Amino acid sequence: MQADIAIDKIEEIVAQSWQAFLQYRQMPLSKRAAFMRAIAQALEDCGDALIFTAMRETNLPEARLRGERARTIYQLTSYAAACEKGEWLEARIDTANPAKTPPKPDIRKMLVPLGPVVVFGASNFPFAYSTAGGDTATAFAAGCSVIVKAHPAHPDTSAIAAAAISAAAVKCNLPAAVFTHVYGASFEVGKALVTHPKIKAVGFTGSYTGGKQLFDWANQRKEPIPVFAEMSSINPVFLMPEKLQQEAASVAQQYAGSITLGVGQFCTNPGLLIGIESEGLQTFIDDLGKAIQQIAPAAMLHAGIVKAYKEKRGAALLQEEVHLIAESAGAVKDNEALPTVATVTADAFLKNPFLHQEVFGPYSLVIRCKDMNEMVTVAQHIEGQLTTTLMATENDITANEPLVEAVKNICGRFVLNGVPTGVEVCLSMHHGGPFPSTTDSRFSSVGADAIKRFARPLCFQNWPNRLLPDELKNENPLNIWRMVDNELTKAIVS
């Protein structure tokens, strides 16, 4: 087990990270992309050692971890491609107009990196949202240096990924401090990093308590900095009447799978299922219960998460008017979670804020509404979410606009007739949402748009062509898309 970094060492590592940032940001996009591809290759080269270490530290199965490494590599390589293509730079050029009164100067702008970024990884994705995960990859694409605080639940996995990144930095002749890996189980380490004046942004994936604390520290600094924290989400699913009337049984099967996928340890796990009292809903509840009974308990990520699941599940089931629908019929070991579904009336749900909180694990609550009006009220009272899902026929949608509009207000991604689990890595993905699902609904942590969290516009006024960055030169040497005098083009500026 690695020792926590001493607080008085933080000054030194941040100073080094700052110096590395000043060098790294001047490197061309192609060099950043090469670095990211080298990290991807290094992760591949880690071979089974990385997989087996993660299996030991997270209880996640081998196939899942091999899949997650492939996803992490795809993130790095696809974000590298996006980095090089340069659309994210939002390059804009307005040419001079000396005939105007007063004369209009030549003005050009593009995004530039913010500075050293501190990344706090997630325990539930030891590769894809941890040390070499999405936050680190997008910060490198933006041109930032990165300091990762290893997740205490998988320190050895983190060390292997960190070594891969450092090896890639060496291979690409980058300053070593472009990436720094530290340990720190204590609050003090996180706080010292986030409040250091030379740290310019923070990426976090984890609990509400953790993310909100970082957000508060960052905003209380003399110079507040942006924190993108992806926190809690219970991912409500609205089960519309005609849909349930037609397909209650198959929807129940689909959701039994989604609720228990990966032992319910996805941030997009569907924790609320909202329907209207009807024969269809009763069929759904019955079938969901039967399906959940068949699903075997499985080991969670670490002891702290199992403990929290047992406590939160227990407390949820004790709430007034909450009734157990079913739980897994299998025998449960100490480190395992018992798949569980329960139900409550909308009226009781609306009165009890406890039931709006996430129970992280294979647990979901079915909310029974009297009618569509009550379903709309429920939608209006749910806090911000990463995702919401509508299980609906086309009639259900067109006949219930107030519901659809209310649901739009509370989510970042709006799924129709599917499950929220499964977050595709692509540009159109939005993995974000209104507070408390994240701390800033305007940004995503998945997809190449996530780069923009770590960059800001810098505008050049009246600079001669040869002194401008390549991205903004007349001849467009990088062949990127730019807005020139309000038109998108790759053309040279004449």
Add this chain to the structure above:
Amino acid sequence: MQADIAIDKIEEIVAQSWQAFLQYRQMPLSKRAAFMRAIAQALEDCGDALIFTAMRETNLPEARLRGERARTIYQLTSYAAACEKGEWLEARIDTANPAKTPPKPDIRKMLVPLGPVVVFGASNFPFAYSTAGGDTATAFAAGCSVIVKAHPAHPDTSAIAAAAISAAAVKCNLPAAVFTHVYGASFEVGKALVTHPKIKAVGFTGSYTGGKQLFDWANQRKEPIPVFAEMSSINPVFLMPEKLQQEAASVAQQYAGSITLGVGQFCTNPGLLIGIESEGLQTFIDDLGKAIQQIAPAAMLHAGIVKAYKEKRGAALLQEEVHLIAESAGAVKDNEALPTVATVTADAFLKNPFLHQEVFGPYSLVIRCKDMNEMVTVAQHIEGQLTTTLMATENDITANEPLVEAVKNICGRFVLNGVPTGVEVCLSMHHGGPFPSTTDSRFSSVGADAIKRFARPLCFQNWPNRLLPDELKNENPLNIWRMVDNELTKAIVS
């Protein structure tokens, strides 16, 4: 004089604004643009009444105010054009791939409005950054409803602009509460608005104290919301040695004009002039002093600003090692500001945080550095700025990379051989910058990119084409640029 809104009325006006938002956001871009053009026309139709009222309330001269109205109209019409063109929506489409394991769903996203926005206008731009100014225009373009708290220094001007907006809303058949105008000189009104749960963003232009207070209130909410506050900036100008050697006299003339333009009441007013001890710098100081003596004192916006100028100017001149270079030789009336330039060594400047603060008005401080190293140190110790300027030959730039890089870190707009005053309204303009010049360096308050402050991505997964918003439909009925499977195109999706 209008009465402050009663605190217990705020619930009602915000509820109405929320309802209006739900209707307005569903309207097509063309309708939003038509509304913005109708406001522009209504401002034009206000005729001389608007100008004369503003002259009375702000002491600004007629020609300036006519120019500012034209600018405000241009903001509205050019942002309307950008709104309709739709690049700001960041529409992205990734088509389905059923052959992938697991199958890749159809995913599409675009920006949608945040909700009701509260705007606090500036006193120094009674049209362009007040009631019908840039924040209001960009919030409307984004699809938000707006509540403006009138600036207490120009209540009647604000009332006329508000009436113009309301008339435009009527003309366009919009719900009246798409725009609400309230008075509130007290802190309580501002706080009640910013902390109301249905308010989703804030735009502010003004003092550091005011903006930071709004930022803190917004972040201490149960659901924090984004605040874009444009606050203080002293807009440092770096006078490079070869440039001064060649052109000290003409640079001095240019800056005497910029320092006193509009009685120094621009947020881009150059408050620091940094040079290296030399014959060139001495010539610059001498000529700047002579030029400043020739410039007549002029009336400031209101009594509070004159008082603050006198106090801050006085305090600045009393600081250790600060020496007066020159002040206007003209007689000064009670409501007027005395143009002033002073000087201090870099050493004294670096030791005295008071000298880093803005003296809002026609005042500028010349900082004398021993050498280029000290100039770099000064650049490293100045806080975030809207603009920085380099007065430099090409040799000055290429020979002094550490300085140029240090200056980039502290600014949003980097002017070469010009003056920072004069903010062109165009897409490539960045009017923003690192804290404390603004509360979020990633956004601008000028140019159509300012729309993005008030919008967030919403992602649609697996929706049939006919139920998608027009912006994301296969056939691209709005003919907007979209990223389709990672390529920018206006083509239909087949």
